[in-house]
Every structure is written in C-alpha cells, then in structure tokens.
Amino acid sequence: xxxxxxxxxxxxxxxxxxxxxxxxxxxxxxxxxxxxxxxxxxxxxxxxxxxxxxxxxxxxxxxxxxxxxxxxxxxxxxxxxxxxxxxxxxxxxxxxxxxxxxxxxxxxxxxxxxxxxxxxxxxxxxxxxxxxxxxxxxxxxxxxxxxxxxxxxxxxxxxxxxxxxxxxxxxxxxxxxxxxxxxxxxxxxxxxxxxxxxxxxxxxxxxxxxxxxxxxxxxxxxxxxxxxxxxxxxxxxxxxxxxxx
Amino acid sequence: xxxxxxxxxxxxxxxxxxxxxxxxxxxxxxxxxxxxxxxxxxxxxxxxxxxxxxxxxxxxxxxxxxxxxxxxxxxxxxxxxxxxxxxxxxxxxxxxxxxxxxxxxxxxxxxxxxxxxxxxxxxxxxxxxxxxxxxxxxxxxxxxxxxxxxxxxxxxxxxxxxxxxxxxxxxxxxxxxxxxxxxxxxxxxxxxxxxxxxxxxxxxxxxxxxxxxxxxxxxxxxxxxxxxxxxxxxxxxxxxxxxxxxxxxxxxxxxxxxxxxxxxxxxxxxxxxxxxxxxxxxxxxxxxxxxxxxxxxxxxxxxxxxxxxxxxxxxxxxxxxxxxxxxxxxxxxxxxxxxxxxxxxxxxxxxxxxxxxxxxxxxxxxxxxxxxxxxxxxxxxxxxxxxxxxxxxxxxxxxxxxxxxxxxxxxxx
Numbered sequence: 001x002x003x004x005x006x007x008x009x010x011x012x013x014x015x016x017x018x019x020x021x022x023x024x025x026x027x028x029x030x031x032x033x034x035x036x037x038x039x040x041x042x043x044x045x046x047x048x049x050x051x052x053x054x055x056x057x058x059x060x061x062x063x064x065x066x067x068x069x070x071x072x073x074x075x076x077x078x079x080x081x082x083x084x085x086x087x088x089x090x091x092x093x094x095x096x097x098x099x100x101x102x103x104x105x106x107x108x109x110x111x112x113x114x115x116x117x118x119x120x121x122x123x124x125x126x127x128x129x130x131x132x133x134x135x136x137x138x139x140x141x142x143x144x145x146x147x148x149x150x151x152x153x154x155x156x157x158x159x160x161x162x163x164x165x166x167x168x169x170x171x172x173x174x175x176x177x178x179x180x181x182x183x184x185x186x187x188x189x190x191x192x193x194x195x196x197x198x199x200x201x202x203x204x205x206x207x208x209x210x211x212x213x214x215x216x217x218x219x220x221x222x223x224x225x226x227x228x229x230x231x232x233x234x235x236x237x238x239x240x241x242x243x244x245x
Numbered sequence: 246x247x248x249x250x251x252x253x254x255x256x257x258x259x260x261x262x263x264x265x266x267x268x269x270x271x272x273x274x275x276x277x278x279x280x281x282x283x284x285x286x287x288x289x290x291x292x293x294x295x296x297x298x299x300x301x302x303x304x305x306x307x308x309x310x311x312x313x314x315x316x317x318x319x320x321x322x323x324x325x326x327x328x329x330x331x332x333x334x335x336x337x338x339x340x341x342x343x344x345x346x347x348x349x350x351x352x353x354x355x356x357x358x359x360x361x362x363x364x365x366x367x368x369x370x371x372x373x374x375x376x377x378x379x380x381x382x383x384x385x386x387x388x389x390x391x392x393x394x395x396x397x398x399x400x401x402x403x404x405x406x407x408x409x410x411x412x413x414x415x416x417x418x419x420x421x422x423x424x425x426x427x428x429x430x431x432x433x434x435x436x437x438x439x440x441x442x443x444x445x446x447x448x449x450x451x452x453x454x455x456x457x458x459x460x461x462x463x464x465x466x467x468x469x470x471x472x473x474x475x476x477x478x479x480x481x482x483x484x485x486x487x488x489x490x491x492x493x494x495x496x497x498x499x500x501x502x503x504x505x506x507x508x509x510x511x512x513x514x515x516x517x518x519x520x521x522x523x524x525x526x527x528x529x530x531x532x533x534x535x536x537x538x539x540x541x542x543x544x545x546x547x548x549x550x551x552x553x554x555x556x557x558x559x560x561x562x563x564x565x566x567x568x569x570x571x572x573x574x575x576x577x578x579x580x581x582x583x584x585x586x587x588x589x590x591x592x593x594x595x596x597x598x599x600x601x602x603x604x605x606x607x608x609x610x611x612x613x614x615x616x617x618x619x620x621x622x623x624x625x626x627x628x629x630x631x632x633x634x635x636x637x638x639x640x641x642x643x644x645x646x647x648x649x650x651x652x653x654x655x656x657x658x
Binding site for chain 1: 591592594
C-alpha cells in the first residue's frame, strides 16, 4: 500500500523516498464527492428559498416557473443524498453484522481528553500537545456534526415534501417545526462547513487525502502518530515501506 | 504531478464555493426582511373625491336661467318616444335639482345640457333609454375630468367598449339630477352617510354579491351603522374599478386587506391582531405570494391569498359558530381545496396567524430555542477553537525560519 517516487535522473542526487499511506478507500472518496456535490446543489437551491427577502434570492425566484425549477432541482439532489445516506448506513450495519466495522470514528473519552489538552495547549496553559490515532477529535466532530446535520435535513425535508402524508398520524405542528429546523440547520451546516471543515482541510494544512486517498508518511507521523505507529511506522524493520493495515 | 494537478483544481474549486457561500450570506444579511414592507407599498387608490372642484360658477354660459327650462320641463307629462318605443320622461323636478349638490352650488341646467341651445332644440335621437343616457353622460367630463378619466380605465368602461350597454356609467351611480354630496367639504373625506350608502349603490347591479356581503362580518356591521368596515370601494376602488379576476388583483389582495388589518388603532378597537400580514408572509403561502407580487405581479399562482380561506364577500368572523375558521373542521374544508389528501391534523400545520410560543405550538417554540442555544454555543465554541488554531499556526510559521537559521549557525561552528 505504498507509492514511491520514480528514481532520480542523476545518481549524485541522494535518493529521497516519499512514503504515502492509504487513508481513504475509493468508496469512501466517492461518498465524500457525492455528499460534496449534493451539499453544493442543495445549498444553492435551498438558500434562495430561505433568504426570500433578499434581492438576490428574489431575482432567482422571480417567477412561478423558476420557483418550480429550483424546487425540482432541490428535490432531485435530496433524493441522491437520501440514497447516499441509505448506502452509508446500510454499509455500516452490514459491517457491524460481520463485526468488521472499524470503531475508530466513534467518539471516546480519549477525544474529550484530547480536546481539553489541545485547548490548554492553545491557551498556553500547557506545552504538551495531544497525539492522535487515525482520526483526531476535530475530524470526528466534523463527521458527527455532518452525520446528524444530514439526518435532520433528510427527515425534516421529507416532512416538508409530503405534509399531507405525515399529518395522517402526526400532529400538524410538525410541519412548521420541520420548516424551522430545516431552514436553520441548513445555515448552521453551511457556517459549520466554512468555519470548521474548510479551515481544517484547506487553511490549517492542505489535506486532500479525501480526494487523493493518500496521506504522506510525514503528515501521518505529525498528525496521526498513534495510527502511524500502529501501522509500523518508524520501525527499523519496516521503515522503507510504511506497510499499512 | 497528478497530485499537484488535483490539488490546484481542488483549491480553485473550493475557493469558488467558499466565495459563493460567503457572497450569498453577505447578501442575505445586507438586505433585511422587506417582504411585508413590499406588500404594503403599492396600495390601490383610495377614494378621495375632489372637494371644491365644482365650485367654479363663473362660466360664461350662464345665459339661460333655469326657470326658462322649467317653464316646459317642470310640467309633468312631457315625454318623448324613442326609436324602440321606450318613453323618455322629459320632466325634471325643480325641487330635486335644488336639493342636489349641483342645485345647492347654483349650477344651471344649460351647464350640463350644453347642446340644447335655443328653442326649438336641435333634434335629439336615441335608440333606447339606455342610448339616451349613454349620449348624455359625457357631460360630466367637463367639470369632473379626473374622475371621468379614472372611470374610463375601469372594468365598467371596458365592458361598455366590448358592447355591454348595461355597464355602469357616471349617472348609474350618481344619478343625473339628484346627485348627492358625498364628501365632507372641509376634509374631502367621504361622509359617514355616503359610506353607508355605497353597497346599496353597487347593489343596483350587483345584487347577489350585495346579499352575500350583508351576511359577512363587514356587511352586517355596516348595516348596523358602523362605517369602520370596508364597503365595496375600499377593496375595488371607486372610479377606476379594476377587474378583480386578474392575477395581479389576486397577488395584490393581501395588501388590500392589510390596509385595515395592520392598522393598530383600528384593530385595537375590535381586539384584532395586526400580525396577520407578517405571519402570513412568514409562512409558505404568503412568502410566495409576497415574492411574486413584487417580482412578477401578473403571474398566476395557486398559493392562497387572504380571501381563499376567509372568503370574498362572505367573510365570516373566525369564531363564527357555523363557518368560523377557528374550528379546525371548517379550516380543513378550505385546506382540502388545494390539498385534497389533507386529513384532520393537517390544518394545525398552519400557525393560524399566531407567533409560536410555549403554549401554542410548543414544538416550533422548542425547535427555535434549541437552535438559539446550539448556534452560539456550538458554532461559537468551534469558531473560538479555530481562531486559536489559526493564531498558533501563524506563530509557528513565524518561529520556524529563526530555528533553521540558528541551526545553520551551529553547524557552521
């Protein structure tokens, strides 16, 4: 599971090997890409409906035909996202049944201790920095925030889509409540993605492993030391390959 | 190479997306809630007949005294048989003219009947009584040009042009010789009596609607002498009466109703809420209607406006025991017109013009509370952590070059 650069052209230059370790499977990267696209489309078609008082929104939604079109695009993207959620949950359940679900995304006490340690470090209260496994607490927060965010959006979205059906067995008050939740959660999610997710993967350090699938050994050692060690990194017997899993 | 290519593509893409999101948020915050205000902007013209426009008595035509006309036309039995056999009564009651607003102001017969000239009169021919009226009513234009012009834009004038000879002209509402004063000469406002009499005037032709109106919350109050309530003209206008079946009339109608229903002084008198417009605009239906009213006023929309639920001429009190919308089953009937699959719980999906609170609509209230706590707490905490992270990163970047420099010095030594 490694990638090695081609040999240098001149023998006088010392050989520099860059070791890459697989971080995400192709399936996971596809899931992320679809989620990414759906989110963009849903935000672009949903936010004008939410900020209907704004002039840019009124420009987009100026005629009944346009409103209908925007809603249809929103519904199609919503169906794709729903299919993705079903796939993701279905796969998790399948892996769980086979006892092969990696538990490394679950939030543990260690994450809370890590977060506390990191906060203390950032506030100059401690020199010590936490070391992380495959996913640090920030990445777990990202996953679970989006997990529940998407959950809220999908459930409330279907309530809003089929109000007559849901009120057959639920009180009518769920419709305005779902509208409020859907609309507020959308902006919460958008703000979250911008200030938290994009900061961590683009600004703090450029981490495109979710697109490429690979993370180099250097980043792995710096940011995911425990996982790096678990994979046998820095082991003299194994140092040139960084063999994983 | 491949990686670098991917990276640059990704940075470009995410840059655009971030910009787009930031831009949309900025726009949203820059232009705060305006739809309710937008609805209140374009109000239909209010009936304010011009006072004093008819006080100009110094016309040079005052050459023939009324008595000259009345010598013949004051005699009962003076008639003329028209082409279709109808008999036009040519007798004018001197008393009727004297008490009319024109008589009071001293206007003479010949100021309206300008073509009759000397005796014998020039020949007058009319196919029917209606034809005679249609020939004579343009006389009003000489003094009341602005009202005449407004009326020529009305649904009545259009009907007349399209061949409906029964469509109302000036004299159908105001009469010819018994024209009453309708406005207060001091304020120019309609007098109370004039307001009370309006529906009867329209009822001359629109009697079925008048009957409906009398049973409504507005009409029944009017017939008890309450001039606060809207009469026909408050919704339909006076002289330039619009076609009420158009898409633009429909989209504009919430503005029409809210003229009174957002007037806090007037509503306080009857214990009514003035939030009806803002709560309507805040919900699915009103949002869309307010949007189209502003952006495409001629758009056909199936979104309900006030009168789709409350009724048009038969508007009932919401607590009416038989038809009031406060009773869920009455509202359900209205919902089912557009939502045929709606069942008993469905009407409560509409907040009934209430602002959700703990007692009414607790679910909405608590969802709102949840987000009020979640947003500042969670996102605020995250923002703080990100800010700390960022400052740490900036510091470490500044420090790094120094470290390498000192390392280099050490190695030189």
